[in-house]
Amino acid sequence: MLGHTTRSLFHVREYAMSSIINAVHTAVSGLNAQSHAFTDLSNNIANSQTTGYKASTTSFEDYVTNNELANDGESLSDSVSATTRQHTDNQGMVTTSTNSTALAISGNGFFNVVQATGQSNDSTPVLGTQQYYTRNGDFSQDKNGYLVNTSGYYLEGYNVDATSGTLGTSLSAIQVPSTIAFRPTESTKLTATGTLDSSSSKTVDMSTTAYDSTGAASTVDLSWTKLSDTTWAVKDVNDTTGTSNSATVTFDSSGAVSSVTSQDSTGASSTSSSSFNYTGSPQDMTVSLSGVTLGSANTVSMTSDSVTTGTFSGISMETDGSVMATFDNGYSQLVAKIPLTTFADPNSLSAQNGQAYTATSQSGSPQINAVNTNGAGTLTTGSIEESTTDLTGDLSKLIVAQQAYGANTKVVSTADQLLQTTLAMIQ
Structure with a gap:
């Protein structure tokens, strides 16, 4: 009978020791988990003014292990773990x-x-x-x-x-x-100025640099040929057929341009008072001839509207x-x-x-x-x-985490007292 009582006391002490140690283990895991939460929350609070910062949250999960003291065939929960969850998809203000x-x-x-x-x-x-x-x-x-x-x-x-x-x-x-x-701006307009010698019958050339949309330069060459005292033909020098990008220019009695009949590189014809359409390379442009007059010398020149500096x-x-x-x-x-x-x-x-x-x-x-x-x-x-930190919410969560941390600390101290009492009973 005495032996049975001794064995019973032994099992009670063993159960008590195991329960106390398990409580300490659980409380320590709780301390670690709340410490993890402290880190996440403090990081959020510290970065509340950090540009582009995405606040994170802490997720808790319990760990369940098989325990030989469980007599119902199920497992006992004896620890907790914390993980950081990112929220990079949250939009900041x-x-x-x-x-x-x-x-x-x-x-x-x-x-x-x-x-x-x-x-x-x-x-x-x-x-x-x-x-x-x-x-x-x-x-x-x-x-x-x-x-x-x-x-x-x-x-x-x-x-x-x-x-x-x-x-x-x-x-x-x-x-x-x-x-x-x-990069020079794209040329959209070429302007011819100067005089054509009404008494001369030789071909007069004028050229300028035009720029495309990427700033690449090309030279545009036009030539004038006298057809009559009041009529001249102007054409693209690079056009060997003599019909593309060409125009017939008529001057009035004062020597000013009165009309321009032209044909571009697509074959389209048009009549204008002072200009014609230039098409093709480097791009489509308008050629203004209003600044050309008939005179006693050949001084025509041409410029583009590109800004180059x-x-x-x-x-x-x-x-x-x-x-x-x-x-x-x-x-x-x-x-x-x-x-x-x-x-x-x-x-x-x-x-x-x-x-x-x-x-x-x-x-x-x-x-x-x-x-x-x-x-x-x-x-x-x-x-x-701005940062996605919810400063008010995180401060509130910090208080809750502090209370949970303090509660786990009390569990550890209480378990320590119980352990000391149990050891004293064994002795």
């Missing part, structure tokens, strides 16, 4: 910025950015190959003309080739140096993603186009320092889109996207 080159996305897209891995001998950045994505659009130009956000990431886009003037098809860091050259004065951003170089002559020219990248599951992107992310297998492959297409979103210039 768009607010006006004093920075004219800042951009804010309203939609699902991300800016394509890269980091510098070092500097070359001339202090220009050496950019890495790792592709990053961000919603921090607070971009400014650095000393080398690159667009860099406040976290040090370099904005990428499709750059305009300085030689050909065409837009590229592969992403690269956008750079607009102060030494950028002004300008000094760089700064850059401007457009809502379609265009980055424009502005010049002191009042003109601006496209230097780059900014696309936006979307993901099937943006919440599965891998968070990096400085409000940046990298793609993962769970996020899906990056899909590059033009602004305002395929859900990528729109751009607001001179604006930033």
Whole structure:
């Protein structure tokens, strides 16, 4: 009988010890989980003013393990775990910025950015190959003309080739140096001025440089041939047939142009008081002849309406993603186009320092889109996207987490007292 009582006391003590240790284990896991929540909440609060920051939340889950003390054939819950959940798809409030080159996305897209891995001998950045994505659009130009956000990431886009003037098809860091050259504007009108010698019968040539939409130069040559005392023919020198881009010009008794009958390179004919249509290379233009008169000498010349010179004065951003170089002559020219990248599951992107992310297998492959297409979103210039932190809500959650942390601490201290009592009973 005494042996049975001893065994019963042993089992009671064993059960008590196991329960106390299990309680400590559960409480410690609760402390760790609430500590994890503290980290997430404090990170949100600390970044409540960080441009493009996406607040995260904490999810709790219980761990269930088989316990030999369970007599109902089921498992007992004896721990808790906490995980961070990203919400990169949450839209932050768009607010006006004093920075004219800042951009804010309203939609699902991300800016394509890269980091510098070092500097070359001339202090220009050496950019890495790792592709990053961000919603921090607070971009400014650095000393080398690159667009860099406040976290040090370099904005990428499709750059305009300085030689050909065409837009590229592969992403690269956008750079607009102060030494950028002004591309001549597209020629739309050629103007002939001067006199034709009414007593001369020789052919008189005039030429000028015209520019296409990319700023490429071409020479336009026109020649005058006298047909009568008051009639001259003007034609494109490069037209061997003599019918395309040609005109018959009639002068009045004062020597001024009275009518122009012309035929362009398409075969279309027209009559005008002082001009004709020039079609073909480099592009269609109007040739004005009102400044030509009959006189005693051949002094005709020709100019185009292209603006050919300008000094760089700064850059401007457009809502379609265009980055424009502005010049002191009042003109601006496209230097780059900014696309936006979307993901099937943006919440599965891998968070990096400085409000940046990298793609993962769970996020899906990056899909590059033009602004305002395929859900990528729109751009607001001179604006930033604010942090999505709910400061009031997170402060309230912080109080709840503190209370839960304190409760778990009390469990640990109580279990410690019970453990000391149990050990004393054994002794």
